[in-house]
Amino acid sequence: xxxxEAVLLTVITASxxxxxxxxxxxxxxxAGVLNLGVEGMMIMGAACGxxxxxxxxxxxxxxxxxVAAGVAMAAIFALLTLGLAANQVASGLxxxxxxxxxxxxxxxxxxxxxxEAAPQAxxxxxxxxxxxxxxxxxxxxxxxxxxxxxxxxxWFLYRSRxxxxxxxxxxxxxxxxxxxxxxRTIRLWAVLFGGGCAGLAGAYLPLAYTPFWVSGMxxxxxxxxxxxxxxxxxxxxxxxxxAYLFGAVSILQLHAQGAGLALPPQVMTALPYxxxxxxxxxxxxxxxxxxxxxxxxxxxxxxxxx
Amino acid sequence: MRxxxxxxxxxxxxxxxxxxxxxxxxxKVGFIYVGPIGDYGWSYQHxxxxxxxxxxHKGKVETSYLENVSEGPDAERAIEQLVRTGxxxxxxxxxxxxxxxxxxxxxxxNVMFEHATGxxxxxxxxxxxxxxxxxxxxxGQIAAKxxxxxxxxxxxxxPIPEVVSGINAMMLGxxxxxxxxxxxxxxxxxxxxxxxxADAAKALADQGADIIAQHTDSPAAxxxxxxxxxxxxxxxxxMIQFGPKAQLTAIINxxxxxxxxxxxxxxxxxxxxxxxxxxxxxxxVGMAPYTNMPDDVKAMAEATQAAITEGKLHPFKxxxxxxxxxxxECKGGANLSDEQILGMNFYIKGIDDKLPGK
Numbered sequence: 001x002x003x004x005e006a007v008l009l010t011v012i013t014a015s016x017x018x019x020x021x022x023x024x025x026x027x028x029x030x031a032g033v034l035n036l037g038v039e040g041m042m043i044m045g046a047a048c049g050x051x052x053x054x055x056x057x058x059x060x061x062x063x064x065x066x067v068a069a070g071v072a073m074a075a076i077f078a079l080l081t082l083g084l085a086a087n088q089v090a091s092g093l094x095x096x097x098x099x100x101x102x103x104x105x106x107x108x109x110x111x112x113x114x115x116e117a118a119p120q121a122x123x124x125x126x127x128x129x130x131x132x133x134x135x136x137x138x139x140x141x142x143x144x145x146x147x148x149x150x151x152x153x154x155w156f157l158y159r160s161r162x163x164x165x166x167x168x169x170x171x172x173x174x175x176x177x178x179x180x181x182x183x184r185t186i187r188l189w190a191v192l193f194g195g196g197c198a199g200l201a202g203a204y205l206p207l208a209y210t211p212f213w214v215s216g217m218x219x220x221x222x223x224x225x226x227x228x229x230x231x232x233x234x235x236x237x238x239x240x241x242x243a244y245l246f247g248a249v250s251i252l253q254l255h256a257q258g259a260g261l262a263l264p265p266q267v268m269t270a271l272p273y274x275x276x277x278x279x280x281x282x283x284x285x286x287x288x289x290x291x292x293x294x295x296x297x298x299x300x301x302x303x304x305x306x
Numbered sequence: 307m308r309x310x311x312x313x314x315x316x317x318x319x320x321x322x323x324x325x326x327x328x329x330x331x332x333x334k335v336g337f338i339y340v341g342p343i344g345d346y347g348w349s350y351q352h353x354x355x356x357x358x359x360x361x362x363h364k365g366k367v368e369t370s371y372l373e374n375v376s377e378g379p380d381a382e383r384a385i386e387q388l389v390r391t392g393x394x395x396x397x398x399x400x401x402x403x404x405x406x407x408x409x410x411x412x413x414x415x416n417v418m419f420e421h422a423t424g425x426x427x428x429x430x431x432x433x434x435x436x437x438x439x440x441x442x443x444x445x446g447q448i449a450a451k452x453x454x455x456x457x458x459x460x461x462x463x464x465p466i467p468e469v470v471s472g473i474n475a476m477m478l479g480x481x482x483x484x485x486x487x488x489x490x491x492x493x494x495x496x497x498x499x500x501x502x503x504a505d506a507a508k509a510l511a512d513q514g515a516d517i518i519a520q521h522t523d524s525p526a527a528x529x530x531x532x533x534x535x536x537x538x539x540x541x542x543x544x545m546i547q548f549g550p551k552a553q554l555t556a557i558i559n560x561x562x563x564x565x566x567x568x569x570x571x572x573x574x575x576x577x578x579x580x581x582x583x584x585x586x587x588x589x590x591v592g593m594a595p596y597t598n599m600p601d602d603v604k605a606m607a608e609a610t611q612a613a614i615t616e617g618k619l620h621p622f623k624x625x626x627x628x629x630x631x632x633x634x635e636c637k638g639g640a641n642l643s644d645e646q647i648l649g650m651n652f653y654i655k656g657i658d659d660k661l662p663g664k
Contacts (some may be wrong), residue, residue, distance in 0.1 A: 006512040010505055017501075100374075104344060111344040114529065114548055210500045210526040212548065215344035216374060217524075219499040250502070254509040257492045258459070262660040265465065265493030 007251060008135035012143060013209055015247025017042070017201040020146050021225035022232075022239050023153055024070075024197025029229055030157060031190035032170035034299040036092025037077055038198050039222025040099025043215075044069040045202025047103035050110055050213040053206075059118040063142070063203050070199020071192050073099060078191045082184045085301040096222070104215040111214060118142065118208040142204045149197065154236040166190060170295035173302040183302050198222065231280040233293055242280050249275045333395060333573055335359060336388035337371040338381065340400035341498045347523030347542040348497065348559070349373060352399045352422075355561035362566040366573055377402025385410045389417050395572050397565070398422065400497070401466055407431065418577055420568065423468055425648055429579055434564060437585030438468070439475035439647065440614045441557035441593055442519075443621035444607055445539045446479025448554050448596070449517040450487050451603045452537055458489045459510025461520040461527055463497045465662045469521045471650040473657070475621045476519060479610075481656055490515055491659050500526040511536060517554075528552060537598065544594040555607070556594035563589055583644065586615045622647055629653040629661075 021038050028035050035041075048069035053062025077095050080086040118140040126137040157163040166186055169176045173183045201221075206213045224246065232238035249272040257268060337356050341349040356369050370393070375384045381403045388396050389410060395418045398407045404424040411419045411431040419431040427433055449458050458480065462469050473491065480487040490513060492506040499522075507518050507527035511534050518538040520527045525545045531538035531552040538549055540556025564584065571577045584590030593611060596604045613619035624636035629652060637643040653661050 003512055006508070010508050010512075014501065014505055104342060108344060111350075112346055112547065117533070205501060210504045210524075210529060212500075212525060212529060213344075214346055214500060214524055215342035216498070217500045219496070219501065221501070251505055251509065254492050254494075254506050255513065258490045258509050258513045258515075260490070260659050264662045265462075265495050266662075268493070269495040 002131075004131060005134050007255060008132065011244065011248045011251045012135060012139065014251055015244045016143050016146050017204045017209070017221055018225050018228060018246060019150065019240060019243035020142070020201035020204065021198045021222060022228040022243055023146070023149055023236065024194035024201075025225060026229050026232070026234060026236060026239055027153060027157070027166070027197075028187075028190045028194035029298055030170045030234060030295055031166050031187045032173060032295050032297040032300065032302070033081065033187050033191050033194075034088045034092065035074070035077055035095070035191060035194055036089060036226065037073065037095025037099065038194075038225050039218055039220065040096035041070045041073040041195050041198035042099075042202035042205075042222045042225075043103040043218045044073050044099045044106075045199030046205045046217055047107040047110075047202075047213065047215075049199070049203025050115070050206035051106060053115050054110055054113055054213075057115075059116075059141070059207050062115075062207050063200060066199045066203025066207075067196045068199065070195040070197070070202065072195070073199070074191050074195020077195070078188050081301065082187055082191070085303050088299050088301065100216065107213045107215055112212075114212045115207070117211040140208045142200070142208055145200065150236060150240055157236065167295070170297060173297055173300075177302075177304055183304065187302070198225075201225070228276070230294075231277060233280075233284050234295065238280060238283060241283070242276050245279055246272045246276045332365075333363075333367045333569070334391075334393040335367050335369045335569055335572075336391075336393035336396045337369065338375050338384055338388070338396070338398045338400075338403060339371060339373040340375060340377060340402065341523055342373050343371070345498055345523050346525055346545070349399070349523070351542050351559040352397070352561055355565040358562035359565045359569050363569055363573065367569060375403075379406070382406035382409055386413075389414050394418060395569065395577070396420070401468060418572060425581075427579055427581060432568075432579040432581065434568075434582040434584075435468070436559055436590045437583055438557055438559070438591055439471050439621055440585045441591050442472045442475040443479035443614065444593065444610050445519060445555060445557065446476035446481075446487075447483050447610055448599065448603060448607050449476070449519070449537075449539075450480040450483035451606065452554065452599060453487070453517045455514050455516045456484070456486065456488055457513075457515045457517075458487065459507065459513075459515030459518045460489055460491045461503055461506045461510070461518070461522055462491055462493045463522045464495065465493060467648055467650045470653070470661065471622075471647050472521055474626075474650065474654045477654055477656055478621055478626075483606075485656075487656070489657055489659070491657075493662065494522060496522070498523045500524040503527050504530045507531065507538075508534075525549075540594060546594065546597065551598060553594070554598055555596050558592040558594055560590055560592045586611060587617070627655040629655055629657060631655065 045066035049062045049066030052065030080091040081088045123137040127133045169186045177183045228242045232242050253268040253271050339349040343353040372384050397420050399422045401423045407421045408426050423435040424433050494502045503522050504526040507530040516536045518531050520541050525548040528538050528545045528549040532549040538552050544556050546553045620641040622642040626634045
């Protein structure tokens with residue numbers, strides 16, 4: 001494996017959890033729900049994912065447990081913000097705090113245990129391609145799942161009737177309601193999807209990235225995912241660019257340090273953030289389109305009039 | 307009637323005095339951790355120490371802890387919270403808690419504080435740390451014997467003196483066996499981010515390092531070394547189950563005896579401020595079993611460990627030559643003084659990287 005392949009491989013592993021979590025949040029925000037609990041849903045996905053995989057010995061069941069945990073957390077959030085019309089920002093922050101605490105409790109008995117890393121699936125022929133083959137087509141299932149989800153989400157949001165309705169709900173829930181669409185039902189599905197994605201992203205960490213459980217292992221990745229959604233101006237394509245760019249700069253700065261580049265490590269650590277912000281702002285400035293900014297009703301509770 | 311009243315008053319007073327004594331009898335001891343207790347590293351080892359205190363002084367102490375406290379202004383609030391809830395002896399267990407601890411200690415002169423790995427002291431603020439560089443000298447020697455590529459990969463957290471002296475000690479150990487050893491250093495700017503630590507370890511391995519050492523707190527690097535089939539050293543605790551074929555040894559932080567002893571002093575009213583810096587001899591620093599190496603390397607490591615324990619060998623024995631070729635002034639007689647090691651802000655000769663901020 002050449003150095004280029006090795007770097008590309010690590011970039012993809014580093015970016016995948018960000019991409020997964022951010023995709024789910026993008027859909028929820030497109031429906032008008034701001035869920036700041038991504039970190040909490042992720043860490044619950046990580047804890048339950050590890051527990052599932054450790055107890056059954058199956059990565060797939062582990063991933064399913066992770067998704068289920070994320071969905072369950074999102075359901076609590078939905079109950080608060082959609083059912084009881086509670087403040088979304090406060091509820092989301094609470095969800096993060098609850099998740100960080102609860103995951104420590106669930107994972108407590110698994111500290112110091114290890115599992116086999118998720119197996120890699122070589123795609124015949126494609127994985128033999130020079131340079132990019134090993135890195136792109138000999139990955140674990142999570143990576144393929146993230147690509148599949150990316151494609152499906154982009155298609156759903158912009159090429160399907162359901163996506164149109166979902167975006168309408170995010171922009172103007174009152175009009176959508178007047179047209180007879182169940183605003184809260186649609187938002188519920190979007191929030192649950194977001195939770196499932198965050199749970200899967202979280203499960204990726206202890207199942208494939210670093211195959212063991214330690215509490216707090218998401219280390220702020222949920223927040224980065226949230227920021228990526230904003231800087232991508234709620235567009236799936238740009239989101240993918242942002243996630244991979246962030247991962248790439250994070251890895252490259254490590255390599256630069258190893259090669260002896262004399263920049264302060266504090267600057268190096270800030271680089272992924274700076275680079276991602278700059279690139280996405282430039283992209284937005286170059287292709288400014290009306291209506292591609294934030295969903296108009298993002299973060300506002302909707303209570304149907306009777 | 308008056309007599310009866312005064313008798314009641316007297317009884318009441320005695321009772322009040324008794325209950326006050328009972329409340330005083332149980333010493334509340336608080337701990338502040340920088341990471342989660344489940345990190346299987348730094349904070350975990352402090353937690354082991356806290357449990358040992360509970361066990362050793364059963365019925366006499368009440369302990370509590372706050373985990374995941376970030377270094378900086380937020381720590382001050384956390385420490386004050388422990389003070390306000392009646393804790394009389396408070397351990398702040400990370401270098402970055404130094405300024406907040408100093409501040410709170412000044413505000414509450416009747417509370418005893420102990421800060422790990424710092425250098426600022428007061429009448430009610432003691433410091434304590436481990437001479438981890440002693441262990442790092444040993445692992446440096448092992449690395450030099452075991453490495454084929456001649457390159458050590460080192461994952462650093464923050465470029466503070468404790469970490470820098472660890473890098474220097476490891477290189478001095480390595481050079482004592484193989485003068486041309488190289489080291490690649492990656493700073494991850496975090497004590498604890500398993501993903502990033504693994505990424506750093508991968509980057510180091512991809513760049514040719516075949517021995518990984520770390521000064522961060524999770525077993526991610528060890529596990530990565532196991533996957534890649536290279537060798538690594540554990541940090542803080544024995545990480546052998548994460549690298550059964552990879553771990554050569556681990557530098558273990560063994561705080562328990564220290565905590566038990568200090569809390570006993572506080573219980574007896576004999577606690578005084580000061581600085582305790584224990585190494586292999588005091589048991590504060592321990593080495594995990596030497597594994598995955600040939601017998602001669604193991605024998606060498608054991609001999610070095612014995613020499614350091616007996617005080618016959620000092621990792622920073624003079625002359626120490628700095629990166630720029632100047633010989634470092636020898637303030638400790640035959641070796642660098644403790645102050646020089648605690649404030650170390652230079653690399654020794656043989657390290658090609660530049661120390662951040664220099």
